Amino acid sequence: MGKKFVLLKLLPPVFGVLFYAAIFFIVLSLILLVMVLLVNVDTDQMLLAPFMGKITDEAGEITAYSVSFGNGIKIITDTVELSEIKSAIYAGIFVFICALLTAAPIFKLFSLFLGNITSKETAKITAEKNPKYIIYMGLCFFAGNILTKFVARFYNYYLAVKFIKGAPQEIKLSLGFDILSGIGGLAIILIGFMLGYIFDCIREKGGTPNAG
Numbered sequence: 195m196g197k198k199f200v201l202l203k204l205l206p207p208v209f210g211v212l213f214y215a216a217i218f219f220i221v222l223s224l225i226l227l228v229m230v231l232l233v234n235v236d237t238d239q240m241l242l243a244p245f246m247g248k249i250t251d252e253a254g255e256i257t258a259y260s261v262s263f264g265n266g267i268k269i270i271t272d273t274v275e276l277s278e279i280k281s282a283i284y285a286g287i288f289v290f291i292c293a294l295l296t297a298a299p300i301f302k303l304f305s306l307f308l309g310n311i312t313s314k315e316t317a318k319i320t321a322e323k324n325p326k327y328i329i330y331m332g333l334c335f336f337a338g339n340i341l342t343k344f345v346a347r348f349y350n351y352y353l354a355v356k357f358i359k360g361a362p363q364e365i366k367l368s369l370g371f372d373i374l375s376g377i378g379g380l381a382i383i384l385i386g387f388m389l390g391y392i393f394d395c396i397r398e399k400g401g402t403p404n405a406g
Contacts, residue, residue: 322393337379
C-alpha cells in the first residue's frame with residue numbers, strides 16, 4: 195500500500211511537467227510558424243511536411259510528390275510550389291497547436307486534482323474544488339475535441355483543394371460532429387457532478403470542512 199501511495203504522489207508533478215511541456219511546444223510551434231514564413235528557397239530544397247514525400251527516379255531526380263491524407267489515402271502530384279508546401283506545414287502546425295491547447299489545461303487540472311486526492315488530509319480529499327476540476331476537464335475535453343476535429347477536417351479539405359489538380363470546385367468541406375468526443379466529454383462532466391454529490395454527502399455526514 196505504501197509503495198502504491200508513493201507512486202500516486204508522483205503523478206501530480208508528472209502531470210504538472212506535462213502541462214509546462216505542452217506550453218513549451220505551443221510556443222515552439224509558433225516560432226516555427228514564423229521561421230517557415232521567412233523561408234525563401236527552391237521548392238526541391240524546402241523541408242517537406244511530415245505527411246509529404248518526394249518521389250525520385252533512378253538518377254535521384256524528383257519526379258513527383260506524395261501527399262498523405264491519413265486513413266490510407268495518398269495522392270501523387272507532379273509539381274508542388276513553395277507556397278503550397280508552406281501552406282501544408284501551416285495546416286499541420288495549427289492542428290498540433292489545437293491538440294496541445296486541449297491537452298495543456300487538462301494536464302494542469304488533473305495535476306491539481308491528484309494533488310488533493312493523494313493528500314493524507316481528509317479535508318483536501320473531499321474538497322469542493324476536486325469535482326470542479328473534473329468538470330472543467332470534461333469541458334476542456336469536449337470543447338477542445340470539437341475545435342481540433344474542426345481544424346483537422348478543414349486541414350484535409352485545404353490539402354485536397356491545394357494538391358488535387360483539375361477539379362477543386364467539386365471538393366466540399368463537411369464539418370460534421372464527432373459523437374464519441376461529445377459523449378466522452380459529457381461522461382467526464384457527469385463523473386465530476388457525481389463526485390461532487392458524494393463529497394457533499396461525506397462532508398455533511400462527517401462535518402469535514404472545505405479545503406482548497
